Amino acid sequence: MDEVLRAVAVYAFLMLIFRFSGKRSLSETTPFDLVLLLIFSEALQSALIDEDNSLTSALIVIVTLVILNIGMSILKQHSPRLEVLLEGVPIIVVEDGKPLYDRMRRARIDEGDILAAARQSQGINQMDQIRFAVLERSGAISIMPKEATA
């Protein structure tokens, strides 16, 4: 029972932490972020299995986390409100080539991030060539270019 309760507590804690840390934190994985994630996993390992290093204990923790994740995905599928609560909503950050600075500042992205996404996905390098830039739930930036004029 302990393993299940620990896994549920850790899952809920991580969900809150990543929700509060914001979208950009999920998308911008720098080498330092990777190191942080490794430290997280080390710190959580002992919390999850305590002194019980048995195979069964590890399997129970893994199965519990997987089932929680599947359960949450099913709940989110059936409840758009829960999905919004847990994952937020996509927001437009550039409209008709005009950056919406207030939203960008709150989402902690700058023009450089948007232009980088535009270069990578559409091969364009100018803000005025962008019709919409959308900061997705995942933290990625989607670019919709303006239609080329003849």
Next chain:
Amino acid sequence: MVDQRLNDTGRAIEYQQREWTTQRIAWVIMTMTVVAAFLGLLGDTGPLAVANATAPDGSLQARYTRFAHHHGPGTLTVEVAPASVVEGEVRLLFEGDFVRDLGVESVVPEPDRVELVPDGVVYVFVAEEPSSPLVVHFSYEHDGYWFQSGQFGIEGAEPVVLSLFVFP
């Protein structure tokens, strides 16, 4: 060419349907595993993880972890009836190699002494209050696998049989 592609697509969807069905079955099995773990059927904690045993002559009662993990924590709580105190001492005999297999880590209260006898190992406790039951907690990390059983009890009285299942 078009028909062939349709056939391929049909086969692909059929395969995908089978995969989804298999996934749903796996989800049910995993959910049942989590529920079983929560109830204590797969580990050392939970309402079904512990069992009680009483000596046929009522000399002691035991409450122990019946579903343990290999080298995981387990507990054995023994309540010795006042009638089992002889000359101010309680002598608990673990028969054979049971103590070694059990992997006893700590005993509270500490025994006055531990004696090796031909039948096994005897933990000797001093009964501070002979009129009230003596309660002893053994903490262990079981060293075995799968079904395990052993006997222990007051030396000279009828023993209690403990049956455990130790998960790997």
